[in-house]
Structure formats: C-alpha cells, structure tokens
Amino acid sequence: MPIFQSATYGYSGDGNEDLVGYTRPADSPNHHALARAIASIEGTEAALVTASGMAAISSTLLALLRPGDHLIIQASTYGGTFELVHHELLPLGIESTIVDPANPGSWKAALRANTKVFYVESISNPLIGVADMEAVAAFSKQHNLTHVVDNTFATPVLLKPARLGFVVIHSATKFLNGHSDIIAGAVAGPADLIAKVKNKIVVYGGVLDPHACFLLQRGLATLALRVRQQTASALALAKFLEQHPQVEAVNYPGLASSPFHVLAQSLFKGSGGGVLSFEVKGGVSNAQALLKALQLPLIAPSLGGVESLITMPSATSHAALGVDGRKAAGISESLIRLSVGIEGTEDLISDFAQAFEAVTPANGNANNGALTDLKLS
Template sequence: MPIFQSATYGYSGDGNEELIGYTRPADSPNHFALARIIATLEGTEGAVVLSSGMAAISSTLLTLLRPGEHLLIQHATYGGTNELVHAELLSLGIEHTAVDPADPASWEAAIRPNTKVFYVESISNPLIGVADLEAVAAFSKQRGLTPVVDNTFATPVLLTPARLGFIVIHSATKYLNGHSDIMAGAVAGPADFIAMVREKMVVYGGVLDPHACWLLQRGLATLALRVRQQTASALALAQFMEQHPQVEAVNYPGLPSSKFHGLAQTLFGGFGGGVLSFEVKGGSSTADALLKALELPLIAPSLGGVESLITIPSATSHAALGVEGRKAAGISESLIRLSVGIEGTEDLLADFAQAFKTIANGSANNSTLAQLKVS
C-alpha cells in the first residue's frame, strides 16, 4: 500500500467529492485500509484508528457517557486512563466506581441507576491481572451496560473480546505496531458506534497521520509471529523468576501458581501474554541495581515492541498515583515490569542470570565493606 501523504485532496469532478476531501476525519486511503484490517482481526463491523491509545480511550468514553452518568471501572487501570476518569470525566459530571474485574460477586453493590458503562482491561498493568471478561459481558448484558475492554496487552492474537459483546480499544503504539516508532490508537466495534467515535475524534482532533497508518499496517503483518515469540519467552522468564532465590514474587497468568491462571486458560488458551512483573528481595535499591546490571532490556516505558523494555512502575506509568495510591493498588515501590521483546529466549535468560549474579556479588561486597568499617 502506498502512503497517501496528503492533508487535503483536490476535487475530481466525478461526483464523488464527499468520499475523500480532508485528512482530519481520517478518511484517507491509508486510514480506510488500516481500519478494515483491525476490524477483521477483532471480528467487528468497523474500526477507527486514532493518534494514540488515550485518544481511543477518551473518544470512546466521551461517546458513551454524558454528564450525570456513571461507569464501573476496574481498579488500578493504566495511569492515563486513571487520570482521565478521576480528573477529566469528573469535571464533566461523570462519576465512577472502581471494582475488582475478577470478582463478579462485588459488582452488584457498585451499580447505580445511571450506570452506563463497564470498563476493564483484558490484562492489567502492572500487576498482570486478568479480568473475568465472560462474567463482565454477562453482567453488562443483564444490566443494560456497554462493556468496554482495553485489549492492548492481550492483542487479537490471544483474545477477540468483540465475540463476547465488548467495544475493543487498543493502544496501537504497543503490540499492534510493535516497533516503538509511532503513537497510535484503535477502537473496534459495531459500525454505528464506530461512526460516533469518529465524530468525537474529528471534534477533538485525535487523527492519525497517513504515514503512521502505513507504519502500523506494516507492523500488523508480523503481529502473530511477534506475540508468539514474546509470549513463549515471557513464560520461560516467569518460570525462571519463580524459582530464583532473589525473587520475592512473580505476576504472570501463564504460571499455574497464578490466581489468574484459570482465567488465562479460558480466555487466552493458557497463554499469559508478553509482559510480566516481579519483585526482587532487597527493596527498591536492589531493583534499581538489577535494571542497571541487565544488558539486553532497555530501561524505558511502553511495551509490546521488538525490543525488551524494563521499568519500575512507581517511577513511570503509575508515578501519578502517589505512594498511598500505589499501596492501595498493590503496587510496591520495588515492583519491576518487563515487556519481553523478540530476542532469543536463551539470551534473555542468560542476561537475567548474569544480572542477578552481579547484584548478589555487589551485595556481598557491600556487606564485607560494612564489616571492615565497623571493625
């Protein structure tokens, strides 16, 4: 597909001037082609691509909610989503109640007569929990709610939530593109709903440019290959971490020991995705030392790219929550999140092994030095 790098189009005089005139409504050939691919992957009637994942989330929620209405939202959502709901939507008179997406028994008490939307993430960040999507879909249908899911972490390779009735959102910056070189978002769902999201996008200006559309379409060609490699390596690393004496805890639904393993089997065929998080013994200083000792993963935010990325959420994605907010969400100051890339699995395992050995030796040296100073 060529790149139609035009902001505006001249009239041809053939009576079809309304088809393509100006790029802000996302109606270039690149936008149309990309939207068709994403709709096909998710199994929906339509899709629209936007300038970022947050543009996709905000346009969707502003389409579904009006002042005076209420939504259920899972606790500990992505930091940008949390800020949107707690600040921007509240300022518009749209209220919310946070619920546990894996505890259906708790939802009834949270619902109100003006509740309109149930918003969840298929795999949560950074504790890698799994929402009970089948229960969310059934509850939403029973109570007349619109279920919305951020499917960024799972991707349509592992899960297609539209078959359960969900509106599907992606930060396409992540896995769908996969190369860490664009910002993009996507929404997939019924054609009439997508038309309304497009109107919001046009008004708020969240359009993706044609060149980024082309890059995202190129990235989608290798989506399944990348996700399979990333998922296989993530499982191997999670198993390695689970047995390592320097690791306090591992969060990964592909592990049988995870409380989310049953949901992962049902929804993802037993796979756990390409992201895991873990806590090392020794607190935040040890976590910092581990990141510095690694050679392959880049210390950087974001996820889903071909390169492994590692970060401490308390200092990046969830810094805005504050210490107390993170504590309430179960996010420790020493929690490490790893987005696994497509590097060789054995290379990644070897790198983590040497990094753990390095910090262990460093701790031993520091201990010896302290003893010498005391003596």
C-alpha cells in the same frame, strides 16, 4: 500500501465526495485501509485509528458518557486511564466506581440507575491481573451496559473480545505496531458506535497521520509471529524468575501459581501474554541495581516492541498516581515490569542470570544494604 501524504483531496463533484476529502476526519486511503484491516482482525463491523491509545480511550468514553452518567471501572488500570476517569471525567459530572474485575460477586453493589459503561483491561497494567471477561459480558448484557475493554496486552492474537460483545480499544503503540516507532491507538466495534467515536476524534483532533498509518499496517503483518515468540519467552522467564532466590514474587497468569491462571487458560489459548512484573528482594535499591546490570532489555517506558523493555512503573506509567495512589492500587515502589521482546529466549534468561549475580553480594544476602548506593543513570 503506499503513503498518501496529503492533507486535502480534490473531487469532481460527481457524488463521490464521501470517499476521501480531508485528513483530519481520518479520511485518507491509509486510514481507510488500516481501519478495515483492524476490523477484520478483531471481527468487528468497523474500526478507527487514533493519534494515541489515550485518544482512543478518551474519545470512546466521551462518546458513551454524558454529564450525570456513571461507569464501573476495574481497579489497577493504566495510569493515564486512571487520570482520565478520576481527574478529567469527574469534573464533567461523570462518576465512577472501582471494582475487582475478577470478582463478579462484587459488581452488583457498584451498579446505579445511571450506570452506562463497564470498563476493564483484559490483562491489567502493571500487575498483570486478568479480568473475568465472560462474566463482565454477561453482567453488562443483563444490566444494559456497554462493556469496553483495553485489550492492549492480550492482543487479538490471544483474545478477540468482540466475540463477547465488547468494544475493543488498543494502544496500538504497543503490540499492534510492535516496532516502538509510532504513537497510535485503535477502537473497534459496531459501526454506529465507531461513528460516534469518530465524531469525537474529529472535534478533539486526535487523528493519526498517514505515515503512521502506513507504519502501523506494516506492524500488523508480523503481529502473530511476534506475539507467539514474546509469550513463549515470557513464560520461560516467569518460570525462571519464580524459582530464583532473589525474587520475592512474580505476576504472570501463565504460571500455575498465579491466582489468574485458570482464567488465562480459558481466555488466552493457554498463554499469559508477553508482559510480566515482579518484585526482587531488597526493595527499590536492588530493583534499580538489577535494571542497571541487565544488558538486553532497555530501561524504558512503553511495551510490546521487538526489543525487551523494562521499567519501574512507580517512575513511569504510574508515576502520576503518587505514592498513596500506587499503594492503594497495590503497586509497590520497587515493582519491575518487563515487556518481553523477540530476542532469543535463552539469551534473555542468561542475561537475567548474570544480572542477578552482579547485584548479589558474595554472601548471598541481598538485604544487607550493600547496594543502596547504586542508582540509575
């Protein structure tokens, strides 16, 4: 697909003005081709690309909700989503109730007469929990709710939520693009809803530029190949970390020990996805020391790229929640999130092995305080 780097388009007045006209309403050949590709992958009537994942989330919720409405939203969402729902929508008169997305028995108590939307993440950020998607869909249909899912972590390779009636959102910055070189979002669903979301995008200006559309369409071509390698390596790394004496806990639904393992097996074709999180013994100082000792993963925010990225959510994706907010969400200050890239699986495991050796004192006691002076540069 070539790049149509134009802001405006001429027309002949022969009745074809609706084809392309002006780029801000996402009306360029690049936008149209990319939207068709995403709709095809997701199995939806229509799709829309946006300037960021947050543009996709905010425009979708603003299209579905009005002052006086209420939404049900899962606990432990992405930090930007938390900020939007609890700090931006609330002053507009849109209230919300938090629920456990894997506990259907608790949802009815959150239901109100003015509830309009049930919002979940198929795999949550950063605790890597799994929503009971089939139960969410059934509950939403029973109570006439629009059910919306952020499917960024699972990707359409592992899960196509539209088959369950979900409106599907992605931070396309992540796995869909896969090369860490654009910021983008996507929404896929029924054509009438996508038209409403597009109206919000046009008004608020969150439209992707044609060059970024070109790059995102390039990324889609290798999506399945990348995700297969990333998920295979993530499972191998999760098993390695689970058995390592310096690791306190691992959050990864592909592990048989995970409380979400059964759900993941049924939803994600037996995979747990390409992202995991874990706790090392010794707290924040040891977590920082481990990150510094690693050679392959880059210490950086974001995820889903061809390179492995590692970060502490307390300092990046969930920093805005504050200590109390993170504690309430179950996110410790020392939690480490790893987005696995497409490097060799054995190379990644070897790198983690040497990093643990580098931060472990000779006597093997990681809790003796010997590493407390190590800080990230």
